Amino acid sequence: MLDISSRVRVHVETLPATQNDMGVCDAFEQYVPVGKPDAMNAPHPPKVAGIDSTVPAPAHTVASVSTSTSPGAPQNTPHPPGALLQDRLAGWVSDLTTLHELTERLVRTDTLDAALRELLRAGAALVGARRGLVALEPADGLGPDTTVGLGLGRADLGHLETVPRRSLPLGRILDGLPGTDDGVVEADLFAEKGLDPRHRDVAARLGYAASYALPLTAGAATDDARRLGAAVWLYDEPAEPSEHRRHLVGLYTRYAAEHLARLAELERTRASMATIADELLPSRLPRVPGVQLAARHRTSAHGGGDWYDALPLPDAALGLAVGSVTGSGPSAVAAMGRLRASLRAYAVMEGEDPVAVLSDLELLLRLTEPARSATALFGYCEPALRKITLAGAGHSPPLLLGEHRTEFVETSVSAPLGMLACWEAPSVEIHAERGETVLLYTDGLLHRTGDPTDRAFARLHAAAAGVPTALRGDPEAVADHVLRTVLPDAAGPADSTEDVVLLAARFE
Template sequence: MLDIPSRVRVHVETPLAAQNDMGVCDAFEQYAPVREPDTMNAPHPPKVAGIDSTVPSPAHTVAPAPVTTGPPAVPAAPSVSSGPGALLTDRLAGWVSDLTTLHELTERLARTDTLADALQELLRAGAALVGARRGLVVLEPADRLGPDTMIGLGLGRADLGHIETVPRSALSYGRILEGLPGGEGEIAEPDLFAEDGLDPRHREVAARLGYAASYAMPLEADGGGGRLGAAVWLYDEPAEPGERQRHLIGLYVRYAAEHLARLLEVERTRACMRTMTEELLPSRLPRVPGVQLAARHRTGPRGGGDWYDALPLPDAALGLAVGSVTGSGPSAVAAMGRLRASLRAYAVMEGEDPVAVLSDLELLLRLTEPARSATALFAYCEPALRKITLAGAGHCPPLLLGERRTEFVETSVSAPLGMLACWEAPSVELEAEAGETVLLYTDGLLHRTGEPTDRAFSRLHAAAAGVPKSLRHDPGAIADHVLRTLLPDGAAGQDSDEDVVLLAARFE
């Protein structure tokens, strides 16, 4: 960028992209320093990294004086694109272009809602700003609480593995992350192979991957967040960003670090909720002769109250249960844990009578947590006889899957626990044939389809009926097939406010 005379100073202040429409960082302060007037057409510094077309350089409108021969021409009217005003126009056009580009890039970054997507967007935008083709970002929060990850742009996993074999002290991002001398800020290595004392392993990896220069920047969050990691962009030939490019990438990375810090806290909260939920659910399913078990559970980002259980009972019996507690978050997870623990105790004492088990559970819920309701289904199984006695409280009916039939078990209609002054509903008995599987699930499985309830039940029935015969001997394969069919395109693993529980029991 060219300099502006001291009598002309432009200040453009723009807040964070998340706070207004400009989409740039805290302040775009005094973009051009105040110096003495320079020549009208100052040449660009030679041999620097070219900037991507998404960040256009301002075009100079001052054309050289034409060389003419013969009689002098008639003087023309003054052109609006000549003189000092044209230079100022070029400067302002360049700044507007830069602001527009930063606005677009930060808006794209702000639309990312996962840490992995934000890191990928950071690499792509940074590569455009500094004129690089490849790069990598290393996330290692200074508080050592994780998550730690490395993501590449234009680099495969094998390439990242090769880079990790280089001693950290020899890598620019390693010096930043380890706080070594020279790693306090940006690190430009315009010609790696011309550097004296380049680590032999680094030289070998750079030659193998085909990069000759690098530019690294730390990712630091303001407000005491500390260092989050470092980003590195790689050049195929000796090069380095120019002054204008460094200014733009500095503004962008400053905003990106704040966005990453927010997503990092969200990711940690989600991981904590998943851990809490998993610890309150069975770590493994019991092995009971005559029946095979498999369970699939997906927790929402805020933590939900869906749960399942399978426990051996006296006389070689087996108790199966699924349920859902209203609400989400830590309180719902804690209530789910208490409810499941209580049901286990009641099942051991009177599991052969599922109605009594749910009646005791309803009384406990009404006395201890009167503001909360829950649905539940408990089944008392006798594997040797392939006999099942079950009762449900406001819960979805089980689905029976076999070679000759795929049908929902008809259960009595009843209210959820805690909704009535006294709950009681009759139990239902059924006998499964050899090789048949009973699917117990929560309503979150139906809600995630986005369909009305009747259509969601129809889709679940069709998904179960469509399980290939080659998979019907494995309850885990049956559960996976139902999830993939009912929630295609990875929807079962995506974040959703609805938990998913699917418990499959195959009788031999």
């Protein structure tokens, strides 16, 4: 990622002279002053952004080229044949190299937030700015909507939000007002007449005196183009980018907009899959005397088929279930919904016999979806007796957490549902003490750790054993502590295909 320091004064046309010995990004740093020059605080007229008189003009922009090195040679000697063309070609190659390196950095970003930040950094280097922000607000209204700043904190972005929307170039571009398609330049905010007083106050507070804004539009520049948002770069002094700089940043942002459009569409898909999965799971957990429940569900980026359930049963009993369908994406989510609904029906009819419930579920899965398998764990819970009768099909064993013990429940080894011609396995019983918690979970919790299976189980055991005594009376706190400890980021790798389900039942 580009490292934009506190003041970037980059001149793109000076890069060819340095690129023979260093990369483009190193050449950027060549012209980044260590401290803020005193001249920046002195009054001066507006100037072209990023052009510093102390930086020598590049060779391919020199007005004349001498053909003789002798002291008496004429000063107006004509150019050697082809020298000017070669000079221009060198400049074009330099520009292409710059854009290539910047776009290479951009395509390596795989999240929307990372891509927006890279866009700001690269754009700031191209236009010679130090700060900026980008607002993602797709014109179709489907989102995602977000604002990211460069060199601007949350409070700074909040100050900008207090300015009337159409008083800012960013707002005018987002609203699609005429005259904003090619960008908006404000070379000297405090010299402009008719500037909104609130805009003037915020600019003075944040310390910027000029801005350059560009629309982010995916597709060709036609009526069918999709406007994604806008980016604006802020200057600490009156300034504006040269025509050459505008051309370069325009090429870059057009490419960046296409990349952002793809990431935004992926973000929409992920959000839709998470919403569908959440809607297929219980909207709330039942309240049954004698037991407290808590559940945590983390959907993977691709949408997985992990699920959980808790439903009241006759005779003040409670059915507890967790499971996982093979595969990912919409088909796995749909299969998960069908499997969970079927298990609820079987549990109501014969929940006191967990083996019969899973046997019926296995038969249904084999007949209706023979190409798919699933793991499942169903427990018939009797809160008054503090007892759970369990049956599992290829699922990880529950974990029992109490004041004097933290141990995995021994369950019989069995195949997942749909793997054998006929599934069958014996049930086991858990007898809990008052105040103890039973943790049911899916394999995704173990897989997201990235550890081998034995180490993942050891990590889960250590996380449960390390729950502070003060938190053990609240199953919500127990579930959160276990997730934070097993998966420090509470979700695991961003590109993981594994869902995470954790169901905690504490006996009173």
